[in-house]
Amino acid sequence: DYISRSLRTGVNAISGEINPVALLFNEVILKHIPKQRDKLISVLGKWVKYIEEAMEKDLKEYYVSSAGEMPTAFLWARTILSEAPDQDKYPVEVPLIRSMCLSKKSKAPRGLRFVRDKSGKVVTEKFEILYSNGEKITVRRPLLEVVKDKKLFDKGTVARGSVTR
Numbered sequence: 001d002y003i004s005r006s007l008r009t010g011v012n013a014i015s016g017e018i019n020p021v022a023l024l025f026n027e028v029i030l031k032h033i034p035k036q037r038d039k040l041i042s043v044l045g046k047w048v049k050y051i052e053e054a055m056e057k058d059l060k061e062y063y064v065s066s067a068g069e070m071p072t073a074f075l076w077a078r079t080i081l082s083e084a085p086d087q088d089k090y091p092v093e094v095p096l097i098r099s100m101c102l103s104k105k106s107k108a109p110r111g112l113r114f115v116r117d118k119s120g121k122v123v124t125e126k127f128e129i130l131y132s133n134g135e136k137i138t139v140r141r142p143l144l145e146v147v148k149d150k151k152l153f154d155k156g157t158v159a160r161g162s163v164t165r
Helices: 002-009 020-062
Strands: 079-081 093-095 101-103 110-114 124-130 136-142 144-147
Antiparallel strands (some): 079 093, 101 110, 110 144, 124 136
């Protein structure tokens, strides 16, 4: 910290360090950044872009989005499998969510609700789950959507330690 302060004020700085990582850090701050600032920014920007593109390519299969859109966030919740599926032979994977509210800000409230069809039934998608023991099962996952009106937020699926849906 003293080194960066001395550089800002134009004072000569001398640093002694035994730790090789700290020594490298001090050398970069004292010698390389002042002389090669623009080049370092350019190289760093290229590496950040490279890593971002590589991660996007490698992780794309794990973060599925509908309609080819780029997901901005993912929500994770513990789930249970319904014991009594309705009309379908596949169980419903119910997310355990206490509150569907994402933001309580008065200017920008955001919350979740289940996507429903015209008859008011929750829309689901089928997914295959592979357990660590090799067992595969097909489940239906309910679809959620983000809404801006607090009146449209659904209630959570958990109340007082019990599943409510």
